[in-house]
Amino acid sequence: MSSDIQQATKNPVQQILDDIGKDFEKCKPLVDIAAKIGVPPGHIVAISFSLALACIIFGICSDFLTAIVGLLYPAYMSFKAIETVEDDDDKQWLTYWIVFSFLHVFDAPLSLVLQFLPFYYPLKVMFYVYLFYPKTKGALFIYNNFLKKFLLENQAKIDEYLKKTQEAVEGNRFTK
Incomplete structure (x- = not known):
């Protein structure tokens, strides 16, 4: 019951970061990095995505970063899916x-x-x-x-x- 109350009282940004962290909790390299620097995995993903989005908005490596998101990440996840x-x-x-x-x-x-x-x-x-x-x-x-x-x-x-x-x-x- 108390976890339900804690969940309801979290601010919306923290809730989103926690949800993102749950989505990536099986990504061992990310979890390892998060543990080493003492930051939840959701924060690393959110910060990385925000930085990449800022670079894209300002035209810094837009094609490259878009390709990473649209091609490289899905290709790697497809590999993982085939292996399950x-x-x-x-x-x-x-x-x-x-x-x-x-x-x-x-x-x-x-x-x-x-x-x-x-x-x-x-x-x-x-x-x-x-x-x-x-x-x-x-x-x-x-x-x-x-x-x-x-x-x-x-x-x-x-x-x-x-x-x-x-x-x-x-x-x-x-x-x-």
Whole structure:
């Protein structure tokens, strides 16, 4: 009972930091660093994310930091998901890559113009986090509500195009 009262009296920022810490409590390197410097893991994640976001806002390494959030972190988490027995995390990360790939096709040409809009990169990073963060499961939402229907309706056309492309590539192979 007293933990419920303590939980209710925490300020909202502390509650968010505690929740973030819980989300990363299985990340051994982060937990080890937090223990060494005497700071909760949630604080390290929040400070790191805030610093990266500030760099992105001020145009310092925006492409690089966005790539770390949108590519490197999800790739590592996908590796971890493959190495677990559970299937839920596999579905989460496969869905992320489907949504990410679909959006990236449109983002690549549009970013030539969009990158000049204020807060483009911070919004892009926050959107990537929305897609993969376990509590929001944005990739699953976008996939289930938009992409799944489109892909199912066009699956036969896509498969036929892929088959023709494969045949064309195989027909044009160089031989020794």
